[in-house]
Amino acid sequence: MMVVAGTGKLKSRINTKEEGGEKEAGFLYGRVLMNNQEYVIENARMDLTYDPSVLKGETEEVAEICCPIRFQGRAVGVIGLIALNEEQQMNLIIHQDQMLEFLYRMAELLESKISEMAMIKQWKYMTKKLQTIIESIHEGIIAIDEQGILTHCNHKAEVLLKSTKEKLIGQPLETILPGTPMLNVLETGIGYVEKEEIYALNNDQMHLIITAKPIKLMEKVSGVVASFRGISDARRLVYSLTNQHDSFLLSEIKGESERLKMVKEQARHVANSDSTILITGESGTGKGLFARAIHFTSNRKSGPFISVNCGAIPETLLESELFGYTKGAFTGANRSGKIGKFEMADNGTIFLDEIGDMPLHLQVKLLHVIQNKEIERVGSVSPIPVNIRVIAATNKNLEEMVAEGTFRSDLFFRLNVIPLQIPPLRERKSDIPILMEHFLNEHMQKLGKMIHSFSPEVTDLFKNYHWPGNVRELENAVEYAVNMASGKVIHLENIPRRMIQTERKYIGSSTLKETLLYHEAQIIQEMLNRYGSTVEDKKQIAAELNISLATLYRKIEENKFLNLEKNF
Structure with a gap:
C-alpha cells in the first residue's frame, strides 16, 4: 500500500x-x-x-x-x-x-x-551461494577459459599457489603451472582424476594432487575446472583413514619406580627436539608406548604418528612400504603409484620398530633420509622433501651388530643421538602391583565382569615371577585371569599354568619354607589323587600321614602350591 x-x-x-x-x-x-x-x-x-x-x-x-x-x-x-x-x-x-x-x-x-x-536477485543469491560453497571446500579450485586464461580461484587455491586472486585471475595458466596437463584437457576434452604433479615455484616446490574436468557447452570444450590439494594434505588424509592413533602422553605410562620415572623425565625433556631417538630394551617393555607418548608430548602432536615394524614386513616389500613407488615401478604395482610411510609422516613422527632387522641396502636410504630430510620413491629420481622426526627402537644390541658388520656404524650414530633405555619389568618390581591393577580395570570393563582384587598368593606370585615377556606378558596374564575368574577375586587357579610351571623351575632358589611347602603340596596332592576328596577319603589320608583331619584341611587351604595343583 x-x-x-x-x-x-x-x-x-x-x-x-x-x-x-x-x-x-x-x-x-x-x-x-x-x-x-x-x-x-x-x-x-x-x-x-x-x-x-x-x-x-x-x-x-x-x-x-x-x-x-x-x-x-x-x-x-x-x-x-x-x-x-x-x-x-x-x-x-x-x-x-x-x-x-x-x-x-x-x-x-x-x-x-x-x-x-527477481531473476537478478536469484542469480546473485545462487552466485553467492556457489562462491560460499567453493570457498568452504578444503581443496583449491581454479577454472580456465578456452584460451587457458585463469578466470576463477578460491582462497585455498591462493594459499597453495602462494599468490592472490588479483594476481592470478587473468593470467595464462601456463605461466602459473608450467607444462600443466590441464591445458591438454582443453584440446582433448578428456579430464583426469587424482594426478600427482610437481611444479617449481621460485626456490620452492609445489607437490600437488590434481583432478581436472572439462567444461562443455553444446558439446564444445569451453574451459576446464580443477580441484587440487597439497601432497601433505593427501598424506594426512591417508593417515587419518588408515593409521589413526588416539593421543597418548608420558603421564599415562603406568609405574612409579625410580628407574621408570628417570626414563619418563628424559623422554619429556627431549620431546620437543627434532633429534633422532633410539629406544632400546627387551621385548614387551613398552618401547612403542614411549615413542607414541614422546610424539604426543611434542610440538608435532598435531601431525601424524606413523609406526612401522621393520621386522614384520617382508624384505622385498619394505622399501616400497617405507619410500613409496611411482606408477609402473614394478610388476603388480598400483597404476597410480603409492606414497610411502615417510611421506605419510610428513610434519609428524615416524617410529621404526625393530630397526635391527632392517636390511643393509635400506640402511643406506634411511641414513640419506635422516641426513637430507628427503626421500626418493622406488622408480623415481625426483627427491621429495619430508619434515619428519625419526624414533627408532630395538631389542637387539646394535653395537655388537656394528662390530659384526650387520648394521652400519654411520646409521647407528645417526640414530643414537638421544638413547633411551627402558628397564625390564624384573628390575622395577614396585611397578608390578600398579600394572596389575591397571590391566585388571581395563580388561574387567572390556569383558563386563566385576572383579575386586587379586588374592595375596597371586600378588606374591606376580611380584616374584621373573617376567621374560615384561609388561606385555603381565597384561596377557591378567587378561587370561579375568577371563578365567568366576568370582570377585582372582586366585592362583585363574593364572596361566606356564607361570606356575616356570615358577617351579626356580623353586631351588626359593626359601626353605617355600621349598617345604612345595614338597608338602606334592605329597598331599598325590594322596588326594589316590584316595579321593570326600570327607571319608580325607580322614584316611590324615590317618596315613599321622595328622589330624583339621590339620589336613588347614594345609589344603593354606598351601599355595596345593591350591594350584587342585585345579590342574
Whole structure:
C-alpha cells in the first residue's frame, strides 16, 4: 500500500501509505490487490468505497482508472490514471478503453522489470551461494577459459599457489603451472582424476594432487575446472583413514619406580627436539608406548604418528612400504603409484620398530633420509622433501651388530643421538602391583565382569615371577585371569599354568619354607589323587600321614602350591 512512484501533483505522495495502509479495508486499491482485477471509477466523490481521503475532502481526485501489476499471476501492485478536474474526468470516461489498454501495457512492462529484478536477485543469491560453497571446500579450485586464461580461484587455491586472486585471475595458466596437463584437457576434452604433479615455484616446490574436468557447452570444450590439494594434505588424509592413533602422553605410562620415572623425565625433556631417538630394551617393555607418548608430548602432536615394524614386513616389500613407488615401478604395482610411510609422516613422527632387522641396502636410504630430510620413491629420481622426526627402537644390541658388520656404524650414530633405555619389568618390581591393577580395570570393563582384587598368593606370585615377556606378558596374564575368574577375586587357579610351571623351575632358589611347602603340596596332592576328596577319603589320608583331619584341611587351604595343583 506504499506509493512508490507518481507524477504531477501526485509526486508529493511518494513514500506515503494509501488507504491508511489497510489492504482489507475495502477501498479501491485494496480491492484491486485482493481481487486481482481492474476498476474504472467515473465519479470518485460519489463512491463511498473509493478512498477515505476523498470522503474527507483532503484530496482533489474526481475519477480514476487502475489495474493490477502482476508477478507470476499474483497482484503485487497497482497502477492508475487519476483525473483531478472535470476536463480530465470527461477525457478519462470517453477514452477509458484506450487508457485501460495503456495501463495494462505499462503493467506488463513493470511485470517484466520485476521478473528481471527477481531473476537478478536469484542469480546473485545462487552466485553467492556457489562462491560460499567453493570457498568452504578444503581443496583449491581454479577454472580456465578456452584460451587457458585463469578466470576463477578460491582462497585455498591462493594459499597453495602462494599468490592472490588479483594476481592470478587473468593470467595464462601456463605461466602459473608450467607444462600443466590441464591445458591438454582443453584440446582433448578428456579430464583426469587424482594426478600427482610437481611444479617449481621460485626456490620452492609445489607437490600437488590434481583432478581436472572439462567444461562443455553444446558439446564444445569451453574451459576446464580443477580441484587440487597439497601432497601433505593427501598424506594426512591417508593417515587419518588408515593409521589413526588416539593421543597418548608420558603421564599415562603406568609405574612409579625410580628407574621408570628417570626414563619418563628424559623422554619429556627431549620431546620437543627434532633429534633422532633410539629406544632400546627387551621385548614387551613398552618401547612403542614411549615413542607414541614422546610424539604426543611434542610440538608435532598435531601431525601424524606413523609406526612401522621393520621386522614384520617382508624384505622385498619394505622399501616400497617405507619410500613409496611411482606408477609402473614394478610388476603388480598400483597404476597410480603409492606414497610411502615417510611421506605419510610428513610434519609428524615416524617410529621404526625393530630397526635391527632392517636390511643393509635400506640402511643406506634411511641414513640419506635422516641426513637430507628427503626421500626418493622406488622408480623415481625426483627427491621429495619430508619434515619428519625419526624414533627408532630395538631389542637387539646394535653395537655388537656394528662390530659384526650387520648394521652400519654411520646409521647407528645417526640414530643414537638421544638413547633411551627402558628397564625390564624384573628390575622395577614396585611397578608390578600398579600394572596389575591397571590391566585388571581395563580388561574387567572390556569383558563386563566385576572383579575386586587379586588374592595375596597371586600378588606374591606376580611380584616374584621373573617376567621374560615384561609388561606385555603381565597384561596377557591378567587378561587370561579375568577371563578365567568366576568370582570377585582372582586366585592362583585363574593364572596361566606356564607361570606356575616356570615358577617351579626356580623353586631351588626359593626359601626353605617355600621349598617345604612345595614338597608338602606334592605329597598331599598325590594322596588326594589316590584316595579321593570326600570327607571319608580325607580322614584316611590324615590317618596315613599321622595328622589330624583339621590339620589336613588347614594345609589344603593354606598351601599355595596345593591350591594350584587342585585345579590342574
